[in-house]
Amino acid sequence: MNRIGSFFVAYIVVFCALSTLNAQSVTINLSVEWERSMHFAPIANANDTIPYLVVEYGNTTDSAYYLQRIVAYKGNEFPVCGESVLMNYGNPPPNWYELALRSSLNYTGEKHIVTMDDAFIVEDSNGNKRGLSIYNVHEFLNRISYFGSTSIRSYYYWEENDFSPETVRYYENHKDENEFSIPFDSIMMLERYRKNLVFLPPRSKVIHRYNLIGFWYVRGEYLFKLPDNYQPPRSVYDKTFRYLLDLPDSIDGFKLYKGTIKSNETLLKESTK
Numbered sequence: 385m386n387r388i389g390s391f392f393v394a395y396i397v398v399f400c401a402l403s404t405l406n407a408q409s410v411t412i413n414l415s416v417e418w419e420r421s422m423h424f425a426p427i428a429n430a431n432d433t434i435p436y437l438v439v440e441y442g443n444t445t446d447s448a449y450y451l452q453r454i455v456a457y458k459g460n461e462f463p464v465c466g467e468s469v470l471m472n473y474g475n476p477p478p479n480w481y482e483l484a485l486r487s488s489l490n491y492t493g494e495k496h497i498v499t500m501d502d503a504f505i506v507e508d509s510n511g512n513k514r515g516l517s518i519y520n521v522h523e524f525l526n527r528i529s530y531f532g533s534t535s536i537r538s539y540y541y542w543e544e545n546d547f548s549p550e551t552v553r554y555y556e557n558h559k560d561e562n563e564f565s566i567p568f569d570s571i572m573m574l575e576r577y578r579k580n581l582v583f584l585p586p587r588s589k590v591i592h593r594y595n596l597i598g599f600w601y602v603r604g605e606y607l608f609k610l611p612d613n614y615q616p617p618r619s620v621y622d623k624t625f626r627y628l629l630d631l632p633d634s635i636d637g638f639k640l641y642k643g644t645i646k647s648n649e650t651l652l653k654e655s656t657k
Contacts, residue, residue, distance in 0.1 A: 385615070386508045386595075389491075399521075399581040400604045403494050403635055406424065407442055409443065409445045409447075409641075409643060410441065410442065410443055410444075410445075410449055410451065410584065410641050410643065410645055411441075411442045411444065411645060411646045411647065412439060412440065412441055412442070412454070412610065412645050412646075413439075413440040413647070413648055414437065414438070414439060414440075414608055414609075414647065414648055414649065414650040415438045415440070415443065416434045416435050416436070416437060416438070416608075416651070416652050417435070417593075417651050418433045418434065418435055418436070418597075419433060419434060419436060420432070420434075421433065421434050424525060424597055426454060426485075427484060427521060427524070427597060427601055428597060428600075428601070429516040433462065434595070434596070435596040435597075435600055435652055436593045436595055436596060437593065437594040437596055437608060437650070437652075438591060438592075438593055439454065439587060439591070439593070439594070440452075440589055440590075440591050441582050441584060441588060441589065441590045441591075441592075441593045442584075442586050442588075442589045443502050443585070443586060443589070444587070445587075446586045446587070447586060447639060448583075448584065448585050448586055448637055448638045449583075449584045449638060449639055449640070449641040450581055450582060450583045450584065450635055450638040450639070450640060450641065451581070451582050451584075451590065451616040451640070452580060452581060452582070452616050452617050452620065452631070453487075453579075453580055453581065453582045453617075453642040454500050454501065454610065454617075455500055455501070455502065455504060455594070456502065456503075456580055457505060457579035457580055457622060460526050461593065461594065461595040462522040462526060462594070462595050462597075462598070463503070463522075463594040463595075464503040464504065464506045464595075465504050465505075465506060465515035465516075465518055465522070465598075466503045466504065466506070466513065466552055471481065471620075480523055480524040480527055481524060481651060483523075483524065484520050484523075484524035484525075484558040485517070485519050486517075486520075487517035487520050487598075487601060487602050488579070488601060488602065489600065489602065489603050490509075490517045490602045490603070491514060491602045491603050491604030492519070492603040492604065492654070493603075493604070493640045493654070494508055494509075494603075494604045494605070495508070495509050495604070495605045495607075496508055496509075496514055496516075496604055496605065496606045496607070497606075497607050497609065498606050498608045498609070499609060499610070500609065500610055500611075501611055506606070509565065509608070517596035517598075517602045518599055518601075518602055520598075521597065521598035521601050521602065522595075522597075525597065525598075527596060529622075541638075553595065558562035558622060561592055576592055583635075583638050584638075592655055597654070598650060599652060600652075600655055603655070604654055605651065605653055605654050606651070607649055607650075607651050607652075607654040608649065608650050608651075609646045609647070609649040610645065610654065613644050614645050614647065615642070615643070615644050616641060616643065616645065617631075618630060618631050618640065618642065619631060634638045
C-alpha cells in the first residue's frame, strides 16, 4: 500500500473513532426502583410498593451540553402516554374514578414494549397500542393530587422566549428562591424551560424519575427503551403558531448536544401481589 493509501486508511480509522466517541459522550441509563406507596389511595395503599422508572443522563466529556429531555414534563411525576395526546372524552367529563378502577388487572400476563420519545408509547407483542388503561389511572391520580397547581394555561408547552440567555441566567441565579418578583406568566415560562431541558456540566449526571403506578395497577410486563439510534430533538413545536422552533446552538455556555445517545433497556416485571 502506498503512502497516500496508508494515510487515507488512517484518516478513516481516526474519523470513525471520533464519531464513536461523540456518539457516546452523553448516555442515558434506565432502571426501575420500588418504593412504598404514599398518598395514592385508592389505587395503592400504604402497604404496597410501587415502581419508578429512573432515567439517568450522563456526560462523560469535559464539555458542557444541554438537550431536550425524553418525554416532556407535564407538571407531575406521571409519564405522558401516547394515547393521552389523542383522548377526548367529551363534555361533561367522565367519572375518572370509575375509569381507573376498570383498568385494574387489564393486562395481566401480557408482555409490552414501551418506547420513550415525546411520550411513552406502549405496545403489546402484536404492535397494538395499550396505553389507555394506564393513562386513565394516571389521570385520575393527577386530578385528585395535583389538579389546580398546574392547570393554568398549558405551561408545559414550549414558547420562543423559553430559550433566551437572559431567561437561563435569571433562573439559575434565582432557582432556590420560593418566590419571584416577576410577572406570573414569566414564572411559568421559566418552569417550562427548567423542566424540559437537561443541562449537563462536564463529567456530571442528572436523574429524572417517572411514577409507574399505572403500569403496576393494570399489571403486565414492560420493557422500557429508547428508539434505535436515538438523537435528542433539535427543535420544538410551537402549538400557538404551528411551526418548529430550532433550539439554539448554545445556552449560557452549554452546547446543544447533536450526537446519538447510548442507552440500555430495563424491564418492569409483573408484580406478584
